[in-house]
Amino acid sequence: MMSQLRERLSMALQSIALMDTHEHFVQEADRLKHGCDFFSYLHYVHCDLMSGGLALEKVSLEASALSSAQKKEAFFRHWPNVRFTGYGQALRIMAEDLFEVAEITPDTFAELNANAAALPRPGYYDTVLREGAKIVRACRIVWPHSSTMCDLDHLFPVPVFDHFATVASRGDLTLLEADTDVSIHNLHDLEAALDVAFAQRAEEGMVGVKNFLAYRRPISFEQVPAARAEEVLLRTTQAHADTPVGFEEARPLQDYMVHAIIRRAVERDLPIQIHTGFQNDNANFVDNTRPTRLVNLFMTYDAAKFVLLHGGWPYTQEFVALAKSFPNVYADMAWTYILGAGAAERLLGDLLDSVPANKILGFGGDYNFAEGAYAHAKLARRSIGRVLAGRIENETMSEDEALEVARMIMHDNGARLYGFAEFDSP
Known part of the structure; x- marks a missing residue:
């Protein structure tokens, strides 16, 4: 539980604007030209998945030859091992806050995938x-x-x-x-x-x-x-x-x-x-x-x-x-x-x-x-x-x-x- 000091400070920091000094994402108009799904959002998590054992299986979730079902199966074999890394925590925040799915599990995957695909839209x-x-x-x-x-x-x-x-x-x-x-x-x-x-x-x-x-x-x-x-x-x-x-x-x-x-x-x-x-x-x-x-x-x-x-x-x-x-x-x-x-x-x-x-x-x-x-x-x-x-x-x-x-x-x-x-x- 947060102390009163830490809670006050946390609230105050939420109101401070961020100057983001280093990004790779494109402007919205270009982003909307391309479709996406849940696997489009792995980015760094994919590196942790590979490090955690996926690479030893000679499998890459970035390979277009794999079906969504194959990617899902491979992802959830290794997700428990990386969900608490910094990369994994960021993906969990995206899932809960932006895709409106509280947990990343095989049972929630269909909703997660659909919501991730639907998020990018004008504005x-x-x-x-x-x-x-x-x-x-x-x-x-x-x-x-x-x-x-x-x-x-x-x-x-x-x-x-x-x-x-x-x-x-x-x-x-x-x-x-x-x-x-x-x-x-x-x-x-x-x-x-x-x-x-x-x-x-x-x-x-x-x-x-x-x-x-x-x-x-x-x-x-x-x-x-x-x-x-x-x-x-x-x-x-x-x-x-x-x-x-x-x-x-x-x-x-x-x-x-x-x-x-x-x-x-x-x-x-x-x-x-x-x-x-x-x-x-x-x-x-x-x-x-x-x-x-x-x-x-x-x-x-x-x-x-x-x-x-x-x-x-x-x-x-x-x-x-x-x-x-x-x-x-x-x-x-x-x-x-x-x-x-x-x-x-x-x-x-x-x-x-x-x-x-x-x-x-x-x-x-x-x-x-x-x-x-x-x-x-x-x-x-x-x-x-x-x-x-x-x-x-x-x-x-x-x-x-x-x-x-x-x-x-x-x-x-x-x-x-x-x-x-x-x-x-x-």
Whole structure:
């Protein structure tokens, strides 16, 4: 049972608007073009199901060849093992709050599936996001060669420019040429194409940039002479798609272009989101993602605004130390509350103990669909409430001070960083 203090604090946090710093879901108009069912909402839960044994059966619930009945049978074989993970809790919140089914069981599945399919309809983003989750705006990651799918009212684009760094064949260059209408034959041309891409994305309302390379390589990006990068690029211009330049061989060009992207972000005063820590899916090299690999960037670009994502988990102490030390580093807790509430709460406590409060970004849903952001926001408010209640109980903060900090980390810090004019929570 909640104490009166914790109940008051929980109620107060419900009224604070969220600035959502990191999402993947598209604007409502695009979302409504595609049908869905219950299995459309698994997303991260599918990773836990695979980790818990589904992968050993050589079964994927994302495989279109499986019938709904086959998916149902496989899902419920493993659901009891994952229902209490952060991912599982988020799915349970979606089921109860949005699909209006209290329990996820074989007996409730038909109703659950029907209600999940019926939920998306015109205007439901307002109901789910603005009214339900109180997410007033969100930053959406925009992948290369794609439209923003942002309405510039609720969703704002944060494009990925990694494809300028990872070119490995003439085919890759041809795609960049098609996007930018720049012929690319040398390093100068590649940077000119990057300038065009930045201008295009700026016209589309870009509010930041995203580096996603932690999924493909260590996030150590050296200062590379232009001549060395040019050598790699010239080999790339002559490489066919079926015989591209090797990824390791291409690292000098990758490093050079990452620095080029950062410089352009600095020129436009754009925050630079960098994936640190745990990667999605079920097999990757997490050591590639250590936040301390980025220190040379922080020391080189003191005018940049580096946003380290996902708490750097499991390297959370590195994450905290960097945000404490470097004025140009911000700590973003996107994804963390569903990775694990306990770890997220320990991290938030460490951040509040060590890092200036104006540098803490307290929420990013990091979901492919708005319903997941709703559930994650509910879990985030619970965790933030527990951490701040502890601060009040140990007399580190008063109630008023705790609510002031809550408004900063939940809304105001992100709104300022991403250039929105309104700072006050509605």
